[in-house]
Amino acid sequence: MRKLWGLVLLLLILLAPRAFSQNTKVFEVGDLEWLKRPSDEGGVAVVAFRAVYLGSVKLLKVKVSFKPVDKNLIEVLSTPLEFSTWSPGEVKLIKLSFRAKRIPCNTSISIIFSWSRESTIQGFVPSLSGGSERTSLKLIVRGEPSIRILVKPSRLIQGSVNTVKILLQNTGIGVASGVKVTISFQGLSVDSTLPLVLDVGELKKGDTYEKTIRVTPVSITPVMTFLVEYINEYGELVSNTVVKQLYATSGGLLYLIPSPSTVYSGRESLVELKIVNAGEVDLQDITVRFIPSSTLILNTTLVKISELKASSETSVKVLLLVPQMASGPQTVNYEIMYKTSEGTIGREAGTIVFNVLAVPELRVISFDAVPSEPKVNKPVTVSITILNTGASSANNLNISLVLPKELTALRRSSMFIGRLEPQIPSSTAFSIAASKPGEYFLKFVIEYTDAYGKKYTLVKQYKIKISEEKIVITVERRDFQTIFYISLIALAAAVIVVVLLIKKYGVKRK
Amino acid sequence: MGKYTTAAKAGVVAGIIPTIVGTIWGYYTTSLIMEDIMRSIAAEVPPEALAMAKAMMTFGFVIGAVFNLAFMAVIGIVCLLIVERLKYTWPVKGLIAAAIHFLFNQGLSLISLAFQQVPPEVMASIREKLGNLTIIGYVISAVVAIVFGLIYAYLIYKWLEESSTIS
Numbered sequence: 001m002r003k004l005w006g007l008v009l010l011l012l013i014l015l016a017p018r019a020f021s022q023n024t025k026v027f028e029v030g031d032l033e034w035l036k037r038p039s040d041e042g043g044v045a046v047v048a049f050r051a052v053y054l055g056s057v058k059l060l061k062v063k064v065s066f067k068p069v070d071k072n073l074i075e076v077l078s079t080p081l082e083f084s085t086w087s088p089g090e091v092k093l094i095k096l097s098f099r100a101k102r103i104p105c106n107t108s109i110s111i112i113f114s115w116s117r118e119s120t121i122q123g124f125v126p127s128l129s130g131g132s133e134r135t136s137l138k139l140i141v142r143g144e145p146s147i148r149i150l151v152k153p154s155r156l157i158q159g160s161v162n163t164v165k166i167l168l169q170n171t172g173i174g175v176a177s178g179v180k181v182t183i184s185f186q187g188l189s190v191d192s193t194l195p196l197v198l199d200v201g202e203l204k205k206g207d208t209y210e211k212t213i214r215v216t217p218v219s220i221t222p223v224m225t226f227l228v229e230y231i232n233e234y235g236e237l238v239s240n241t242v243v244k245q246l247y248a249t250s251g252g253l254l255y256l257i258p259s260p261s262t263v264y265s266g267r268e269s270l271v272e273l274k275i276v277n278a279g280e281v282d283l284q285d286i287t288v289r290f291i292p293s294s295t296l297i298l299n300t301t302l303v304k305i306s307e308l309k310a311s312s313e314t315s316v317k318v319l320l321l322v323p324q325m326a327s328g329p330q331t332v333n334y335e336i337m338y339k340t341s342e343g344t345i346g347r348e349a350g351t352i353v354f355n356v357l358a359v360p361e362l363r364v365i366s367f368d369a370v371p372s373e374p375k376v377n378k379p380v381t382v383s384i385t386i387l388n389t390g391a392s393s394a395n396n397l398n399i400s401l402v403l404p405k406e407l408t409a410l411r412r413s414s415m416f417i418g419r420l421e422p423q424i425p426s427s428t429a430f431s432i433a434a435s436k437p438g439e440y441f442l443k444f445v446i447e448y449t450d451a452y453g454k455k456y457t458l459v460k461q462y463k464i465k466i467s468e469e470k471i472v473i474t475v476e477r478r479d480f481q482t483i484f485y486i487s488l489i490a491l492a493a494a495v496i497v498v499v500l501l502i503k504k505y506g507v508k509r510k
Numbered sequence: 511m512g513k514y515t516t517a518a519k520a521g522v523v524a525g526i527i528p529t530i531v532g533t534i535w536g537y538y539t540t541s542l543i544m545e546d547i548m549r550s551i552a553a554e555v556p557p558e559a560l561a562m563a564k565a566m567m568t569f570g571f572v573i574g575a576v577f578n579l580a581f582m583a584v585i586g587i588v589c590l591l592i593v594e595r596l597k598y599t600w601p602v603k604g605l606i607a608a609a610i611h612f613l614f615n616q617g618l619s620l621i622s623l624a625f626q627q628v629p630p631e632v633m634a635s636i637r638e639k640l641g642n643l644t645i646i647g648y649v650i651s652a653v654v655a656i657v658f659g660l661i662y663a664y665l666i667y668k669w670l671e672e673s674s675t676i677s
Contacts, residue, residue, distance in 0.1 A: 385556075425556070427556070480643055480646060483643075483646055484645070484646050484649075487646050487649040487650050487653065488649060490649075490650070490653045491649050491652055491653045491656075494652075494653050494656040494657060494660075495656070497656075497660065498601060498604070498605060498656060498660065501601035501604075501660070502599070502601045502602060504601075505599040505600065505601050506599050507598060507599060507602055508597055508598060508599065509597050509598060509599050
């Protein structure tokens with residue numbers, strides 16, 4: 001009996017400290033808050049929750065680790081957390097990130113609290129007092145809707161009625177319920193009640209909703225403000241405000257670009273006119289009317305195009321007549337009428353600018369050699385006459401004569417003339433002599449520049465025949481016989497008169 | 511009025527017809543050789559330049575006619591100096607005055623040619639072109655000299671001799 005009592009006492013002595021420090025180790029988690037919802041399957045989510053320790057002793061070196069219940073649904077990204085102490089009743093905020101592999105899904109994450117020491121409140125630290133506790137955090141993962149708003153076109157025509165298409169699209173992965181869009185306008189006159197409220201209803205993933213309204217810009221920078229309200233799959237009311245800045249211009253949706261834009265005066269040029277639709281809407285029934293210019297002449301005044309897509313261009317070819325006197329920038333005004341795909345009729349005016357270049361153009365209009373049949377070692381005067389048939393003066397005009405070795409320039413082989421005005425001929429003569437008879441080519445090199453400094457070279461060759469025959473100048477024979485006879489008759493008459501007078505008055509004076 | 515003044519006056523009056531005829535003849539012959547003369551200056555002669563040269567030539571001949579009348583006055587005085595001492599009738603004196611006029615005119619032509627810078631090849635061309643006109647020129651020169659001499663001698667006879675100043 002005494003032995004029995006002794007054994008009981010020993011057990012009491014051994015178990016008393018543990019029984020005395022017996023801890024009710026309870027962890028509770030809750031107050032889940034989404035810090036980031038997954039945007040798509042595979043997206044990362046972050047949640048925050050609170051954990052409370054409801055034990056009776058203080059825990060030391062507490063480690064919190066996470067483990068998904070179903071690894072096919074989520075993948076925990078957070079690493080285990082460690083706290084140095086955790087007092088009874090203390091609440092700690094824990095943030096957990098994970099990857100949502102499937103949306104929507106309902107799952108849980110096991111949260112394992114483990115500690116290596118525990119102590120009384122007073123700080124007694126017995127050895128071998130570690131432990132662990134497990135609880136779970138329930139997760140309901142749903143897709144998040146995302147309502148995007150698109151307004152077409154973003155550029156409006158000022159002062160005209162524009163048809164504007166409002167496009168709502170759920171680009172998220174969740175369902176938006178009870179979607180309601182309230183639109184208010186600034187700088188736009190709208191033919192509907194204000195504010196414009198769109199009861200869209202439900203927008204599932206990828207759903208779109210279109211609404212067409214007719215507006216008239218009264219400002220160059222009109223603004224449309226959208227208040228989008230809907231309920232997401234978590235049952236939360238989401239409210240977003242979207243401001244869409246538009247701009248209205250007086251024109252510029254359509255414009256014409258000439259190619260080439262540089263033409264030459266006094267000529268006709270085939271010009272390709274590019275009609276560019278710089279807007280965002282397709283245009284139809286385009287009519288381009290060219291307003292007659294006082295200087296430039298187009299071979300057509302009307303061009304029609306059935307359709308022109310947005311941000312595209314087409315081209316027409318026109319013949320442009322440029323008068324001789326025109327130079328510098330010359331303009332052709334035009335007016336374009338068109339109809340947009342939404343039915344808006346637009347009208348724009350514009351100007352095409354052509355840069356007219358007036359360039360000189362020299363031509364050799366005559367070549368002459370005197371005498372016409374030159375002789376060896378006799379001087380021959382060769383001359384050319386050049387005419388500027390261009391529209392501007394030729395500058396730095398220089399004429400050089402390139403001779404074969406058998407011919408020699410007697411005085412000069414080049415002549416600097418300088419400036420030659422349009423329609424003014426200029427003659428230059430060179431004196432040469434040949435050492436041998438034969439046929440030779442004289443090469444005249446005519447160099448000049450235009451008003452822009454561009455250099456031109458004109459080369460002309462003429463053949464000259466040198467012979468050893470005597471120079472015979474062609475003489476225009478005239479019939480001088482009549483004059484000769486008249487003069488002889490006059491002389492005879494004079495002689496007769498003299499003879500008669502002498503006969504009458506005698507020779508010697510009496 | 512002195513006798514030399516009268517002689518000069520007679521020379522001018524007698525020289526009117528020869529001057530007119532000589533001017534017309536000179537204009538005609540010069541027109542024929544004008545293009546060759548111009549080509550001796552420039553190889554290419556624009557039609558405008560030729561027309562301008564002819565206009566200048568016409569003006570020159572008008573001025574030349576005036577000078578020729580003054581020259582006639584000098585010839586009139588020279589002729590008076592020669593014929594006043596001769597005891598011939600006025601037609602014979604007219605022939606002598608005609609010879610003086612002819613010689614003076616030819617001498618003047620030779621002098622003017624000597625002062626002109628005409629290239630030899632151009633001169634050859636001119637001679638070729640004028641051809642028989644040179645002979646005709648001499649004949650006409652002789653005719654106008656006779657006309658001048660007769661009119662001159664007659665006027666001298668009327669104004670000086672008939673008033674017994676000389677005779």
